[in-house]
Amino acid sequence: xxxxxxxxxINNRLFVGTGKLPDYSVIPKMHEELKIEVFxxxxxxxxxxxxxxxxxxxxxxxxxxxxxNTSGARNHKEAVKIAEIGRELTGSDWxxxxxxxxxxxxxxxxxxxxxxxxxxxxxxxxxxxxxSPDLIVAKKLEEIGVxxxxxxxxxxxxxxxxxxxxxxxxxxxxxxxxxxxxxxxxRPSHAxxxxxxxxxxxxxxxxxxxxxxxxxxxxxFNLAVKAGRIAYEIGLPEExxxxxxxxxxxxxxxxxx
Amino acid sequence: MxxxxxxxxxxxxxxxxxxxLNYPTEKIxxxxxxxxxxxxxxxxxxxxxxxxIEIVSLVGGG
Numbered sequence: 102x103x104x105x106x107x108x109x110x111i112n113n114r115l116f117v118g119t120g121k122l123p124d125y126s127v128i129p130k131m132h133e134e135l136k137i138e139v140f141x142x143x144x145x146x147x148x149x150x151x152x153x154x155x156x157x158x159x160x161x162x163x164x165x166x167x168x169x170n171t172s173g174a175r176n177h178k179e180a181v182k183i184a185e186i187g188r189e190l191t192g193s194d195w196x197x198x199x200x201x202x203x204x205x206x207x208x209x210x211x212x213x214x215x216x217x218x219x220x221x222x223x224x225x226x227x228x229x230x231x232x233s234p235d236l237i238v239a240k241k242l243e244e245i246g247v248x249x250x251x252x253x254x255x256x257x258x259x260x261x262x263x264x265x266x267x268x269x270x271x272x273x274x275x276x277x278x279x280x281x282x283x284x285x286x287x288r289p290s291h292a293x294x295x296x297x298x299x300x301x302x303x304x305x306x307x308x309x310x311x312x313x314x315x316x317x318x319x320x321x322f323n324l325a326v327k328a329g330r331i332a333y334e335i336g337l338p339e340e341x342x343x344x345x346x347x348x349x350x351x352x353x354x355x356x357x358x
Numbered sequence: 359m360x361x362x363x364x365x366x367x368x369x370x371x372x373x374x375x376x377x378x379l380n381y382p383t384e385k386i387x388x389x390x391x392x393x394x395x396x397x398x399x400x401x402x403x404x405x406x407x408x409x410x411i412e413i414v415s416l417v418g419g420g
Contacts, residue, residue: 118418119420121418125418141419143417144414144417144419145414145417147381147386147415150380156415156416157416157417170420172420182394186387189387190387284420
């Protein structure tokens with residue numbers, strides 16, 4: 102079953118960030134062939150000599166959902182402004198609030214993120230805040246009216262995967278808006294794990310964009326996300342401390358001499 | 359004035375500035391002193407030496 106956000110059914114639970122991609126032409130290919138529906142983008146100053154009219158805007162499919170990332174914002178005012186710029190450029194009102202509190206781990210400033218969310222929700226944006234996996238922050242954001250929360254699995258680009266499973270599970274269990282695990286997912290198995298935990302979607306950027314073949318890696322993540330989700334929906338078996346034989350433990354052959 | 363943090367000597371309006379610096383006029387947003395100036399108003403904004411201008415667009419990002 103698809104994920105419903107902002108009255109839109111999102112069938113593909115793999116969201117893709119487009120930073121560091123060597124070639125934007127892979128974006129429409131991912132959309133058409135892998136049915137990836139949500140792509141994240143960012144806002145930056147441009148230089149006419151370097152950019153020479155080459156714009157990611159020419160590669161974003163009209164039928165895709167574009168999520169404006171406010172990365173680069175250091176406080177809520179900058180995040181709000183970036184969201185407005187992104188909406189002006191794309192017409193999309195989906196905004197991922199990313200406000201970095203420091204640069205070494207790029208951890209989000211949850212306090213500034215809450216302030217930005219309050220303003221952006223009032224301004225009619227569909228708000229997706231990137232947060233540290235803190236249930237209390239997630240609950241406050243849910244109350245404000247954000248469309249989903251995006252807790253990190255581990256620091257951006259670290260490829261460490263799901264580093265704080267218990268805290269993520271607490272958010273998944275306790276809030277009713279979608280939970281999109283974002284950041285740090287480095288391998289398809291990490292993405293499966295996130296989905297098995299009950300995440301509603303994952304957002305992957307670095308692991309796909311910096312791989313030797315971004316399209317093929319997106320395909321691998323696509324399969325992993327689907328596998329994890331199917332298993333979650335069916336229900337995963339409980340873990341046990343001792344063996345539980347798969348083959349029957351009766352009627353063994355005993356006559357061999 | 360500063361344009362994307364580069365010192366520029368210019369007299370005229372915002373649209374003329376963009377053209378003189380070879381910026382594209384499509385797929386960009388322009389901020390003057392931190393405020394978005396809509397494209398239809400570019401002609402009307404006469405620039406001053408102390409203005410801080412930023413020309414931005416969409417890029418790949420996560």
